Amino acid sequence: MVSIVIPIFNEQENLPELRRRLVAAMDLGGEAWEAVLVDDGSRDDSPRILHEFHNQDPRFKVVTLSRNFGHQPAVSAGIHHAAGDAVVLIDGDLQDPPEVIPALIRKWKEGFQVVLAQRASRADGGLRGIGFRLFYPILRRITDLPSAPDAGIFGLMDRSVVDEFNRLPERNRFIPGLRSWLGFRQAGVSYDRADRAAGKPKQTLGRLIRYAADGMVSFSYKPLRAATWLGFSASAAAFALAIFYVVTFFTWHKEISGFTTEIVCILFFGGVQLISVGILGEYIGRIYEEVKQRPLYIVRERLGVGKESEIRNSK
Numbered sequence: 001m002v003s004i005v006i007p008i009f010n011e012q013e014n015l016p017e018l019r020r021r022l023v024a025a026m027d028l029g030g031e032a033w034e035a036v037l038v039d040d041g042s043r044d045d046s047p048r049i050l051h052e053f054h055n056q057d058p059r060f061k062v063v064t065l066s067r068n069f070g071h072q073p074a075v076s077a078g079i080h081h082a083a084g085d086a087v088v089l090i091d092g093d094l095q096d097p098p099e100v101i102p103a104l105i106r107k108w109k110e111g112f113q114v115v116l117a118q119r120a121s122r123a124d125g126g127l128r129g130i131g132f133r134l135f136y137p138i139l140r141r142i143t144d145l146p147s148a149p150d151a152g153i154f155g156l157m158d159r160s161v162v163d164e165f166n167r168l169p170e171r172n173r174f175i176p177g178l179r180s181w182l183g184f185r186q187a188g189v190s191y192d193r194a195d196r197a198a199g200k201p202k203q204t205l206g207r208l209i210r211y212a213a214d215g216m217v218s219f220s221y222k223p224l225r226a227a228t229w230l231g232f233s234a235s236a237a238a239f240a241l242a243i244f245y246v247v248t249f250f251t252w253h254k255e256i257s258g259f260t261t262e263i264v265c266i267l268f269f270g271g272v273q274l275i276s277v278g279i280l281g282e283y284i285g286r287i288y289e290e291v292k293q294r295p296l297y298i299v300r301e302r303l304g305v306g307k308e309s310e311i312r313n314s315k
Contacts, residue, residue, distance in 0.1 A: 001032040002105060003084030007074035008037055011092045012045040019053055019060070022098040029102040035060045036305065037092075038078040041068030054303045061304035065297050072173040073297045075153055080166055081305045087162050089153040089175070096154040100191045104156040113158040113184040120190040152176060158184070171296055172286050227276040234272045238265065 004022065008015070026033045037050050037060060053060040063081050065074065075089060086108050090096045100117055107115040153175050157165065161184050168178055 001034065001084045002026075002086050002088060002101075003082035004033060004035045004088045004090060004101065005075060005078030005082055006035060006037050006090055006092045007040055007071055007078065008042060008046055008050065008092045009040040009068065009071075009074070010042050010044045010046060012042075012049060014092060014094055015046060015049045015053070018092055018094055018098070021094070022101075023057075025098045025101055029105060031105060033059065034082075034084060034304075036078045036082050037062050038074045038081075039064040040070070040074035041065055051303065058304055062302070063299060063305060064301040064303075066300040067298075069297045072175055075175055076173060077297045077299065079157075079162060081302070082162065083305070085159050086156055087159070088156045091153065095193055096152075097191065100154075100189060101156075103189045107187045107189060108156050108158065110187075111185065112187040113161050114179060114182075114186040115156040116179075116186065116188045117154040118188040118190050119152075119193045155179070160184070169290075171289050171294070173296075223279045223282070227279045230272055231276060234269060238269070241265075 004026070006018070011018070022035060037053070039047055039050055039062060047064065050060075050062045050064075054062050061081070063077055065077060069077075079087060079089070086105065088101055088104060090098065090101070096117065104115045104117060157179065161179075161182055164182055165178065170178070
């Protein structure tokens, strides 16, 4: 059986079309399947629609969270509740087409344990589009991941990979990075990422920036090293400037004046210190989140699925 995990947050406009296309794609392949729909604290009519889906077709399972915990915790909740031999992750806004899922399953049957849906093109425009296109090249440059392809959560994981994923304790999650870090035998399927079928993007610019920061900070110490080298460079520049002033004073008898010089130096070193403190703060803040040991999410209601522990024990 194949489990399809779909996080849902205020997607009432897209849900009927999502169901129609998902059923058509999966029934055509003839696989036994279930859809684990995670309601991440939706405030529109999505909860009612999800209940209807489950009542009309028991293959649609619903996990309702107690509030909005965010995209990555919602996806993790779906993975924890998925019972399939393979688990497909896909967003609910139809930017990732359900019609690609059978191609992911075919690759899985060839023996690959992780199959990534890699974006050949994407329809996002404006500032968001520029940010999305820059993110993965920067991520590949600064992180310590074995690979960082241009792939979001859309992809398939074998049950053996899912079991290892469910053991990961992180609370600040970047799922594409965690999936890459786990390793296993991987393959890719290219597709064209479309624009949203309806409605506005639910991820704000601030959340996307935090998501990018989680990906970079969680898998690399290079920002800390960059702060260290920035400090050394600033110190070296200050030392060279001091030597220059001493030499010119004794050789050329040139008076050292410099309200402007003092202000520039103060602002420069103050900026270096603030940048370094900010980088340290990003790492310390994530340490603080981890040591509190709060749950990643809280489930308010389950329809058609058991508790996470029951699912794990049955495997």
